[in-house]
Amino acid sequence: MEKIDAIDRKILKHLRLNARMSNVLLAKEVGLSASACMRRIGLLEKAGIIKGYTAVIDISTGGETIAVIIQITLERQTEEYLNRFEAAVRKHPEIRECYLMTGGSDYLLRVDVANAGDFERIHKEILSILPGVLRIHSSFSIRNVLGPLRS
Incomplete structure (x- = not known):
């Protein structure tokens, strides 16, 4: 994966706040189609930028x-x-x-x-x-x- 751009940073920001956000809502928030958003998330995971998902427990x-x-x-x-x-x-x-x-x-x-x-x-x-x-x-x-x- 090449270096991350502004859209990737938006995706990461939203996932940090709510990793369970639906892909459709996330795509809307960052200005992409659902399929393009899912592709970018896959690339971020494959590159090791997204290392996993977790639950924040109160x-x-x-x-x-x-x-x-x-x-x-x-x-x-x-x-x-x-x-x-x-x-x-x-x-x-x-x-x-x-x-x-x-x-x-x-x-x-x-x-x-x-x-x-x-x-x-x-x-x-x-x-x-x-x-x-x-x-x-x-x-x-x-x-x-x-x-x-x-x-």
Whole structure:
């Protein structure tokens, strides 16, 4: 696939907000026929730009949870260390988000926990055994100011 254009960006924007939107409605929103829209989505998937679809769950319905933001510093910043760390993070669904960062830490992670004991388990069983970790700095959120989704 060649580079993405303005229509592809519109498709991606709408799918980020509602991946279950019907193809007919999506096509109308981006100014394409339904078949042309479906073709473009297929190309975006084949190129790996769209890696999959997911459901955003309102975690508050299953009980209150606390978002914990975790800064990870690795022992070394070599490609081997980064790759090993990232491969290990992908194996743990408890880690909801993981970003490679610039600045004071190498990675920023987010986990959702029910309480301090739940975080202690994640820290002991997952975070502390991730490969190449030198330092872990965790901060508990007070509340989400923007809510789960922004358009």
